[in-house]
């Protein structure tokens with residue numbers, strides 16, 4: 001049992017590309033070893049596990065978590081990113097070949113989200129079988145603090161005009177409504193609440209036309225509704241990824257932490273420490289090559 005402060009590790013955007021991706025896979029071993037030997041209570045992986053929506057990459061990560069004893073409901077939380085659910089070339093080919101209705105594509109996309117959740121079901125419900133999906137709430141009782149993770153899917157299906165790169169985000173009204181229900185609010189009482197989604201609240205946000213065009217392709221379309229939901233559930237923090245940058249920023253009293261990109265900096269991660277008075281500190285840590 002963890003007595004004092006609770007340490008949470010957060011990584012994002014692994015973009016694993018098959019078993020030949022040795023550098024990335026070896027780095028996972030390094031990081032997971034470190035999390036175990038230095039007493040991290042929980043690990044959050046905020047999406048883009050795979051580079052090309054390949055369940056084989058999810059499997060690589062699941063196996064690594066298993067081999068380090070981290071593949072347990074109270075040890076690890078994962079969510080999908082756009083690269084887990086959308087294969088851009090296939091979407092375009094499919095669209096051009098059959099021109100299917102958006103509703104049909106949305107259905108296929110929802111199936112894909114569920115496929116991801118079923119694959120990692122143990123980390124959602126604590127049971128191997130089952131078909132529970134997002135959103136979900138995970139409440140973990142530590143001896144000094146109760147932590148609630150409010151987990152949402154922010155990946156928005158590919159649409160030729162509205163989401164041409166598949167990288168724009170949207171959190172469905174159904175998910176936001178579910179979070180605000182009376183029973184959920186009751187269960188979150190006395191918890192330090194942490195929201196988790198893949199997309200960033202804030203991307204560049206400059207006036208430069210190039211940045212603005214880039215922002216549009218990456219943005220969380222309904223970020224203000226999301227922020228409102230986070231306020232309703234009294235979230236102190238939101239963990240996300242997607243925009244490959246290690247950063248933290250505050251919006252309306254909520255601290256957002258971008259877990260950056262494991263792909264480009266595989267030995268860097270975010271460390272969040274929450275004490276018994278519900279205060280937290282956060283820093284980005286880079287493992288030294290010699291720490292092996």
Ligand SMILES: [Fe+2]
Nearest residue numbers: 013048083242
């Ligand atoms: Fe990414």
Ligand SMILES: [Fe+2]
Nearest residue numbers: 048081082242
């Ligand atoms: Fe992403």
